[in-house]
Amino acid sequence: MAPPRDETPRYRQIADELRARITTGTLPAGAPLPTEVELMEQWGVARGTVREAISLLRAEGLITTARHRGSHVRPRWPVRRLGVDRYKVETAQRDGQPAGKATSFTKDLGIGWDAYTLDKDFTEVPADEQLGELLQVDAGTPLLRRHFVFRSHGVPQQISISYLLLAMVSGTPVADPANEPWPGGNIAQLATLGVTVDQVREQVRTRMPTPDEARTLGIGDSVPVLTITRTMLAGGRPVEAAVDIVLPGDRVELDYVIDL
Template sequence: MLDLGSIDRSDDRPPYRQIADILREHIRQGQLPPGEQLPSEAELIEYYGVARMTVREAIRELRGEGLVVAMHGKGVFVRSAPPVRRLASDRFARRHRKEGKAAFLAEAETAGHTPSVDQIRVTNEMVSPEVAERLKITRRDRVIVRSRRYLADGQPVEVATSYIPEKIAKGTPIAEVDTGPGGIYARIEDAGHQLAHFTEEVSARMPTPEERKVLDIGAGIPVMTLVRTAYDTDDVPVEVCDTVKVARAYVLEYDVPAM
């Protein structure tokens, strides 16, 4: 068995926390790589000379952090980390749309991952107060709502919901499941709204039970929320996109000029 050090009875930290700290450090250093099975409960009990509950508390702490996953009847394994994708400021550059690539496709390919999208749902709905305010439309206006899940190398990394004013999207591929090459933004520009700039609001929180299920993540794994508003050259909001991202799957990178 891997050398897992020892616990210090004089340490202020309880034994279960010391064990969790040791295992966590081995995971972070790659000595327990993704997919690797942790020593069994019985092995850890014998190795550290502690009670069964102490070992279970240590494993529970690691599971809560999303570092390990228990497979019934098989044991506890180091969770495979999702692919990390760096989101650069130019991910919405027009050149990507001219190449027929939506933002996610361009981002994932740049990072060396294979992108895919599923669970696509398109509806025509009444606008919510928050979205109406962002789009500068009235509560009586309707929007085309596009929700979908994005995957990198087959692993869920985000879910996104876009709201596009009906007057822009109705009768266009935006209202269809397949928007065509270049995605939503290419179709918005086809409709005569050349994109000029975007605003983004980023925050972090713990996921809802439904988000955990859709993104296939543990209870202890946080998510980032990114709400983006797209504007055309007349400074008219043309889309609001509400995205929930697996926090450890992304690095957000912004190039901010010093004015």
């Protein structure tokens, strides 16, 4: 009953054909794919075979599938650039008026990403081993944990979990969530405490999102994320550590300039 074993599996042939239509633009961004039933008829295969093909394309990030509404060609998002100079700009602003909202997030927003909202969640936690190492303190040292979800135009753009030494910020305006978003961002914030950040280290990795992250960022669970572990240092001493900044991989580009 199984059809002739010509060469490549049927479901792969179907996926190949659809992929070609997408990449050549015959199926433009946003266009609906044929329904499963249509594909069954066109190719003369069972539904499972069609679904296998579609799930391949979904895993490649080429399409999205919405329940009851079919699969559509995934539109390309404008790519948001996160430049290195975002930190330098903030530094420059530190001495002048902290006008506008220039967190390291909002600074990055190019065209079209000017308005934004935050979810904030501040708690106090003891340092675990990894955080202790990053911040060069003993495990158990009390930290202020700040969990942010940045959104612009309602679209989630970044998840970040950042840690500050509680002894450094306790009782200051920095420890008060009500003051977020803080004009000038993290670095301006620390400057009000007399801490001058002079070096930022970013460790960049990629991985697939957890189901939770995919939901929060509004991406398919087949779109990879960029993660950054960021350490801010003042005079060689770590003062802030963001262990897991999570960015949607389909619309972010990190831009680094290295002077030799």
